[in-house]
Amino acid sequence: MNIREQLKGTGAAIVTPFNQDETVDFAALEKLINFIIGNGVEYIVTLGTTGETPTLDKQEKLDIINFTFEKINGRVPVVVGIGGNNTREVVEQVQSYPLDKAVAVLSACPYYNKPSQEGIFQHYKAIAEASPKPIILYNVPGRTGRNMEASTTLRLAHEVANVAGIKEAGNNISQCIQILKDRPADFLVVSGDDDLVLPELACGIDGVISVAANCYPKQFSDMVRAGLASDFAAAKKLNDPLLEVYNLLFTENNPAGVKGFLYEMGHIKNVVRLPVTSLSEGIQQKVKAYCARG
Template sequence: MNFGRLLTAMITPLTESGAIDWPRVADCMEHLIATGTESIVVAGTTGESPTLTHREKLELCRYAVRQADGRVKIIAGTGNNNTQASVELTGEVASTGVDGVMLVVPYYNKPTQEGLYQHFKTVAQSTSLPVMLYNIPGRSSVNMDVDTMVRLTDEVGNITMIKESSGNLVQVMDLVSRKRKDVAVYSGMDELIVPYLSAGADGVVSVAGHLAGSSIKEMIEAFIQGDAGKAGEIQRRLIPLVHALFMTSSPAPLKYAMSRLGLCEEHVRLPIVSLHQGEKDQVDYVLRSLQISR
């Protein structure tokens, strides 16, 4: 199954009371589809998955599948640091009609490479859905080695995607050269999309895609067509946006930016807090300078 080159890990819009804002979920999805996103990740960490309930995750998957109506693929974030809970959620989301699942490296536990292998193998083998592995050592404190990723993709046929967020281009090149040929590698870092493509990656699972989807799509297409100069120019132009989106705990800056576009409210769930005025001013400055509007 082809999930495309521009995938976006979507926020979960919330009301002031903290409930999921369903009309705004639809608004965000329509905006992403209109600006080039080919697959949407729901209930991922950008969607504040650690503070979503089990029931909310299932409701999000059902709603997203209905709203997408086949126009884009839907990937559900079903990974966490509890293997059995991940197996159970993965099994349940299959009935919602999602097209795949994303499994993040377990956070806090600090598993060994063998622990990572056993964890991902157990969850992936519990489903027939395509599986994306998500390596993000900056958040999980553990880097999944290339040996472990290759071992998993060699032995578990439905592991067909890897979101690689180590920022280590040598690791990316090693992975691309050794992985199973049908496994897609995606950058998980918006500031390194072109370097990752140069290393052999297939696309990006983006956060900035909420605000600059059309530019990111143009950048990827330029690179694929051999215009590395144009791709690099777009990449450099988007760096201030990426820095702004991660100036403090994500997705607080992104939700504020999306609120400025009228697509959602800025509300987040504790322990994440909304931006203070100085941080809002920085985001506003970047949006104005890049002429980002709805």
């Protein structure tokens, strides 16, 4: 089974719960894993940027990977996030991290450096050639400062054998459509923009790697499955109540928004690591009010 078939549907970019002293709360992580899987999400992405990876040290990352594999225990596929703006370091990580139980590596475009399109291509080519697992590209220009153009994505898809897909979070449906039009048949295309998933499903995407799937896994993954089945009336009915959720999730910061929801639901403590701060009181009250409505 290729990656496009394995990762069709909804993947949850899982948060990293913390205790009040900011150590990793592994008990809450296990609880969250079971909640997400039990409510129908097709796979889990650990150590994505929603997991606050920029503020995790190497040992914490290794512990989280191994713990996640142990607790999931083959119930759903696991994708591991490994990215950065130092190509040599990312190459070393994909060669040394425990990836035997992963189906793929999700790797964000290099941030801050603002490489050219050729630089982005060569960065991913080096990682893909070193990786024991297929690479899923991650275009998120709102965070990285550089858009990976459709032409670069398609060049990687057609020319680099171990590049298996893309999480496209460019907030640009036209770019997504171009990738869908010219991708190889087995190349996975998933959304990284929760609020655009419904229209992008109509364009032919294979699913999503989602933030909202942490807190509303059943409703969100049911919506995606309905869209994949071309039942857009049902998908819209499920998506409409989530529009306010999408706004609250990202109005200040991710993962502050999703952690605010998960806290109100009783899954985790409302703790993030600097430079991220928890939601402001006014926004947290709106999250609380939404959760209270059911």
